[in-house]
Amino acid sequence: MTLRAIGEQVGLTPPAVAERIRKLEEEGIIRSYRISVDRTRLDCGITGFIMVAPEPDKYAAFCTFCEQKPEITEHYHVIGHYNAMLRFAVRDTNALDDLLSQIKQYGDSRTSVELKTFFAAKELPIP
Numbered sequence: 001m002t003l004r005a006i007g008e009q010v011g012l013t014p015p016a017v018a019e020r021i022r023k024l025e026e027e028g029i030i031r032s033y034r035i036s037v038d039r040t041r042l043d044c045g046i047t048g049f050i051m052v053a054p055e056p057d058k059y060a061a062f063c064t065f066c067e068q069k070p071e072i073t074e075h076y077h078v079i080g081h082y083n084a085m086l087r088f089a090v091r092d093t094n095a096l097d098d099l100l101s102q103i104k105q106y107g108d109s110r111t112s113v114e115l116k117t118f119f120a121a122k123e124l125p126i127p
Contacts, residue, residue, distance in 0.1 A: 002014075003015075003017045003018055003021075045090075045091060045092065046089070046090050046091070046092060046093065046095075046096055046113060046114075047087070047088065047089045047090075047113075047114045048087075048088060048111060048112050048113040048114040049085060049086065049087055049088070049111070049112045049114070050085075050086040050088060050099075050100070050103065050109050050110070050111045050112075051082035051084070051085055051086075051109060051110045051111075051112075052082055052083075052084040052085075052086060052103060052106065052107055052108070052109045053081060053082045053083060053084075053107045053108045053109070054083070054084060054106040054107040055106065055107045058105075058106050058107065061106070062084070062106040062107075063075070065102070065103075065106065066084075066086060069099070069102075071088050071089060071090050071095065071099050072086050072087070072088055072099075073087050073088065073089055074086065074087035075087075082108075082109070082110065086103075096111075096113075
């Protein structure tokens, strides 16, 4: 979206929009910018979630493992029987089987394969 388009929506000039964005970045309110890609076109036809209950003494190594695996696109620390929730994207079932075999060394896991995405992100309401 261009600065002009944003300005038209909020009633500001492009330079004023740029200045406000710069301030929001400096204050850490805007932390990053992202793009949305079609994973199937990048040969990542299987996506989903893996809930993992890593053994406590292996949690630090598990976190390092997750950071280093490009197939693991998100890692959340959660409360419950499974204390890690991973989002993954792999090429095929063989790649998923390989990933799950590697995760198994850290603890018990449950996998859900994504069939359809109704929405991936919502805009936060701005007060």
